[in-house]
Every structure is written in C-alpha cells, then in structure tokens.
Amino acid sequence: MSDQSIQRDLKKGSAELLILSLLEAGPRHGYEISKLIETRSSGAVSFRVASLYPLLYRLEDRGLLQGRWVEKTGQRRRRYYRLTPAGRKMLVQRRLGWTAFVEAIRDITETEYA
Amino acid sequence: MSDQSIQRDLKKGSAELLILSLLEAGPRHGYEISKLIETRSSGAVSFRVASLYPLLYRLEDRGLLQGRWVEKTGQRRRRYYRLTPAGRKMLVQRRLGWTAFVEAIRDITETEYA
DNA sequence: GGACATATATCGTTTAACAATATATGTCGA
DNA sequence: TCGACATATATTGTTAAACGATATATGTCC
Numbered sequence: 001m002s003d004q005s006i007q008r009d010l011k012k013g014s015a016e017l018l019i020l021s022l023l024e025a026g027p028r029h030g031y032e033i034s035k036l037i038e039t040r041s042s043g044a045v046s047f048r049v050a051s052l053y054p055l056l057y058r059l060e061d062r063g064l065l066q067g068r069w070v071e072k073t074g075q076r077r078r079r080y081y082r083l084t085p086a087g088r089k090m091l092v093q094r095r096l097g098w099t100a101f102v103e104a105i106r107d108i109t110e111t112e113y114a
Numbered sequence: 115m116s117d118q119s120i121q122r123d124l125k126k127g128s129a130e131l132l133i134l135s136l137l138e139a140g141p142r143h144g145y146e147i148s149k150l151i152e153t154r155s156s157g158a159v160s161f162r163v164a165s166l167y168p169l170l171y172r173l174e175d176r177g178l179l180q181g182r183w184v185e186k187t188g189q190r191r192r193r194y195y196r197l198t199p200a201g202r203k204m205l206v207q208r209r210l211g212w213t214a215f216v217e218a219i220r221d222i223t224e225t226e227y228a
Numbered sequence: 229g230g231a232c233a234t235a236t237a238t239c240g241t242t243t244a245a246c247a248a249t250a251t252a253t254g255t256c257g258a
Numbered sequence: 259t260c261g262a263c264a265t266a267t268a269t270t271g272t273t274a275a276a277c278g279a280t281a282t283a284t285g286t287c288c
Contacts, residue, residue, distance in 0.1 A: 001130065001172065001176070001243090001244090003207070003211070005242085005243075005244095005276095006127055006130065006208070006211065007127070007211070007215075008127075008242095008243090008275090008276055008277075009123075009126035009127035009243085009244070009275095009276085010126070010127030010128070010211075010212075010215050011127070011275090011276070012123035012124075012126050012127065012244090012274090012275055012276070013120055013121070013122075013123035013124030013125070013126065013127075013275095014124070014219055015275080015276085016115065016120065017219070017223060018219070018222055018223060021222065021223035021224075021225075022222070022223075024225065025225075029235080029236095030235075030236070031234065031235050031236075032235095034235095035234095036222070037222055040218075040221050040222045041218035041219075041221055041222050042218075042221075044214055044215070044217075044218040045215070045218045045219070045222065047276080047277095048276070048277055048278080049235090049236075049237080049238095049277095050237090050238075050239090050276075050277050050278070050279085051275070051276045051277060052276095053236065053237065053238085054237095054238085054275085054276090055275080055276090058115065058275095062115070074284095074285070075234085075235090075284085075285080076234060076235045076236080076283070076284050076285075077235075077236080077283095077284095078234095078235065078236085079235090079236075093117070094120070095223070097117070097120065097121070097124075098124075098219070098223075100158055101121075101124050101158070101159070102216055103158075104155035104156075104158040104159045105128055105131070105132070105155075105159070105212070107154050107155050107156075108132055108135065108136070108150070108151055108154045108155050108159065109131060109132060109135035109136075109209070109212075110135075111135075111138065111139075115274085115275090119245095119273085119274075119275095122244090122245055122246075122273095122274090123244095123245085123274085123275070125244090125245070126243090126244055126245065126275090127244095129244080129245080143266080143267095144266075144267070145265065145266050145267075146266095148266095149265095161245080161246095162245070162246055162247075163246095163266090163267075163268080164245075164246055164247070164248080164249095164268090164269075164270090165244070165245045165246060166245095167267065167268065167269090168244085168245090168268090168269085169244080169245090172244095188253095188254070189253080189254080189265085189266090190252070190253050190254075190265060190266045190267080191252095191253095191266075191267080192265095192266065192267085193266090193267075
C-alpha cells in the first residue's frame with residue numbers, strides 16, 4: 001500500500017462530512033466545493049471530479065442535498081447544492097462520529113512510553 | 115451510505131497506523147491485536163478477522179512486520195508479529211500523515227459561524 | 229488563436245473491510 | 259461428558275468509494 005493509496009483510503013470515510021460541512025453556511029456548486037477543500041487544507045486534501053460529482057449525486061439521491069441549476073450570462077451553467085433538513089441532521093451525526101473516531105484512534109495508538 | 119459503511123470507510127486508511135502502533139512496544143499476535151483495538155477504543159473500533167489477518171499478511175509481505183509461529187502446550191499456536199526497522203520508519207510516517215489529515219479535516223469543516 | 233481556468237459528466241479499475249464460513253484447541257460448569 | 263464459550267488463525271466472494279482518463283463546453287487574457 002503506497003502513501004498515495006493510504007491518503008485515498010483516509011478520504012473515504014470523511015468525504016461526506018466535508019461536503020455537508022461546506023454547505024452548512026449556504027449553497028455552493030461542485031467546482032466551488034472542490035476548490036474550497038483544496039484551499040482550506042492548503043492542498044493537503046483534494047477530491048478529483050470523478051469522486052466529487054458522483055458523491056454529490058448520491059447525497060442528493062439520499063435527500064441530504066437539493067441541487068438547482070443556475071445559468072448566468074458570462075458563466076458556465078452551475079449546479080448549486082444546499083443542505084436539506086435531513087442533511088443538517090446528518091451533518092450533526094457525522095461530526096459526532098468523526099470526533100469519536102479520532103478519539104478512538106488516539107486511544108489505540110498513543111505510545112505506551114509516554 | 116449507511117452509518118455502518120461510513121464507519122467501515124473511516125477505518126480503511128487508519129488500519130495500518132493501528133497495527134504498527136500496537137506493535138511498537140513489542141511483539142503481539144493477531145488475536146491479541148484485535149482485542150486491544152476493541153478494548154482500548156471501548157468498543158468504538160473493531161476489525162473483523164477477515165480484515166485483520168489479511169492486513170497482517172500484507173504488512174509482512176511489504177517487510178514492515180516479521181511473523182513467527184509460537185507453540186506452547188495448553189495454547190493454540192500463535193503467530194507473533196514484530197516491527198521491522200522499515201516498519202518503525204513507516205510508523206513515523208503514518209503518525210505524521212494521520213495528524214496532518216486530521217488537521218486538514220478540521221480546517222475544512224470547522225464552522226464558519228465560530 | 230492558443231493556453232489556461234472554469235464547470236460538469238462518466239467508464240472502468242483498484243482495493244480494503246467485511247459477512248460468512250471453516251478448522252481446531254482450552255476452560256468451565258452442569 | 260457434554261455443551262457453551264473464548265481463544266486462534268484462514269479464506270472466498272461481495273461491496274463500495276476514490277480515482278485515472280477522457281470528454282464536452284465556456285470565459286478570459288495575451
């Protein structure tokens with residue numbers, strides 16, 4: 001397992017939390033979400049389009065997001081997503097789950113020599 | 115994506131860190147590692163045997179662990195694994211990578227209303 | 229008009245955790 | 259003695275999420 005695939009696997013469980021969090025403050029479109037993830041993490045984390053767009057579709061299918069096409073002159077068409085009430089509830093759950101998981105990893109991995 | 119599969123995916127990138135960490139202090143066998151993960155995390159994290167044993171084989175194949183069969187009367191045979199020098203180096207990398215990842219997630223997801 | 233950022237779409241590949249199942253031994257109580 | 263349970267390792271096939279690659283299309287800037 002390369003460092004790269006570790007990074008890939010690390011992302012698997014956290015992607016949903018990332019998207020929901022970024023939509024908490026208001027609607028955003030896919031490309032914007034992608035760039036936010038990169039810039040806020042200083043490049044440490046990024047999602048490829050072949051991961052991000054299907055993830056948005058899944059979240060919409062599950063009723064956590066609602067998408068809306070917006071077309072303006074001088075811009076490519078964009079699909080803006082906003083959190084549904086169910087999405088907000090799930091965000092709360094995902095934050096709790098992530099915190100608990102990080103704590104569990106710390107409990108397991110902290111050195112015994114400390 | 116169910117809560118259960120999220121938990122599954124969360125584990126994907128962290129399993130290697132867990133194993134390497136638990137072998138830092140000395141050799142352990144697979145079943146022991148499995149129980150340690152459960153007890154130290156108070157049941158929050160556990161790996162099934164169909165995940166754990168193949169992972170140990172992969173780590174040994176990659177030269178990060180070295181396994182040794184130990185048979186004692188009054189006990190089932192056990193395979194004890196210890197960290198190789200390469201495994202210790204990898205452990206350092208995995209700790210750094212995990213910390214960086216957790217920080218990145220925090221940077222991306224922290225609420226904008228704070 | 230050429231390079232690059234913006235913006236979305238999708239096929240096929242990879243791979244790690246797991247459910248299920250199997251084998252085998254030791255312990256403890258009824 | 260027999261059944262239940264913990265200990266201990268092994269393996270087959272399934273599932274699902276990120277990604278590489280590729281595609282389409284528009285806006286900007288030199």
